Amino acid sequence: MKFKYPEDRQFFLNLLAGGDEKIFDSEYSDYFDFRHPAIKRWEFNKISKKVLAGLIEKYGRKCQLRIHPDCSMTNIWHPDHIIPLASAELNRKLRHIKNNPDGSKPESVSYGSNHLNNLTLACEKCNLHKKHRIIWPLGITKA
Numbered sequence: 001m002k003f004k005y006p007e008d009r010q011f012f013l014n015l016l017a018g019g020d021e022k023i024f025d026s027e028y029s030d031y032f033d034f035r036h037p038a039i040k041r042w043e044f045n046k047i048s049k050k051v052l053a054g055l056i057e058k059y060g061r062k063c064q065l066r067i068h069p070d071c072s073m074t075n076i077w078h079p080d081h082i083i084p085l086a087s088a089e090l091n092r093k094l095r096h097i098k099n100n101p102d103g104s105k106p107e108s109v110s111y112g113s114n115h116l117n118n119l120t121l122a123c124e125k126c127n128l129h130k131k132h133r134i135i136w137p138l139g140i141t142k143a
């Protein structure tokens, strides 16, 4: 996996595989796709309906994030990229790049894939609450 920044690789290695390189490379390479986010979004738009139907079938109407107090209240469902397609979070967290003077976020870095392993079911509330943050959802017990 070709990360743009080695510290990002280290971050995900710790988050997903508890620092185990072998597990990280063998079990989590599907989660990443470093192409331009616009390409990934374009590809995802074509499959998102089908993906959502598959996720509802897999999980029932049960939010896998459960991070908002009003979780599942609206009964509206979204496919959620566990590793975001792109995020500026690590620019801030690891490289300490501040927001731009106009308040806009620093440039985001491409990370997540549209692979089914990287997709989970989220209610509208949790999906909006998560935004582009990188969290390992409670509902996922793989690692």
Ligand SMILES: [Zn+2]
Pocket (backbone or CB within 6 Å): 063, 064, 065, 066, 067, 068, 070, 071, 072, 122, 123, 124, 125, 126, 127
């Ligand atoms: Zn939820």
